[in-house]
Amino acid sequence: MLLVSRELCRKCVALRLHVGHTWNVRTLSLSQHVARNKSVSKEVRSQQDGGFTHKAREATRTTSYTAVILVGIGVTGLMIYTVCKELLSSFSPQTVYGAALEKCSAHPRVVDFLGDSIKGYGEESRRGRRQHVSHMGYEVEGCKGYRIKFHLKGQRRTATVNLDARQTAHGWDFRYLYVQLDSYPYEVIVIEDNRETIFGSSGEAPDSPVPLHS
DSSP, X not given: OHHHHHHHHHHHHHHHXXXXXXXXXHHHHHHHHHHHHHHHHHHHHHHHHHHHHHHHHHHHHHHHHHXXXXXXXXXXXXXXXXXXXXHHSSSSHHHHHHHHHHXXXXXXXXXXXXXXXXXXXXXXXTTSOBOOOEEEEEEETTEEEEEEEEEEEOSSOEEEEEEEEEEETTEEEEEEEEEEESSTTOOEEEEEEOTTTTTGGGOOOOOOOOOOOO
């Protein structure tokens, strides 16, 4: 009887030790799981914070690029508008230059002296580059005018064109337009001279079509 009691006691002690060990293992496993969840949660938060910062930087960078692009588009649009306004205007240096070049190129005496394939161009720089056509704007009695000088080149020789154009009640017209040969015989070919007709009533003294030296 005593031996049976001792055997039962040993089994009870062993069972208690096994249960305690299992509990400790379960407790340790639960603690590790909680710690792991906390670590994962911190890592997720860190990634979320980093992602938000990266997105904020990208948004700021995109906004800056967009602002620069919009400013560039605005400046380009303003330049295009200014150029187109001047080119499409009914009375501008470019319009007057185009009309004068057409008249000079079609004049028989100009073609006889210069030859065919007449081209117009502006002043030449020291490096031989042809610049824009030189012009001077003015105003007389509320009417705007331009004095323009440019050059012609044909197959045989070159010449210089001087003109004065002014606004009228019906648009604009040439006060004078003439071509002077750059080489012998240095002849002056008068294409138009309206100073005593269209503009004779303006009270200005009639001046002869002599070359303008600039």
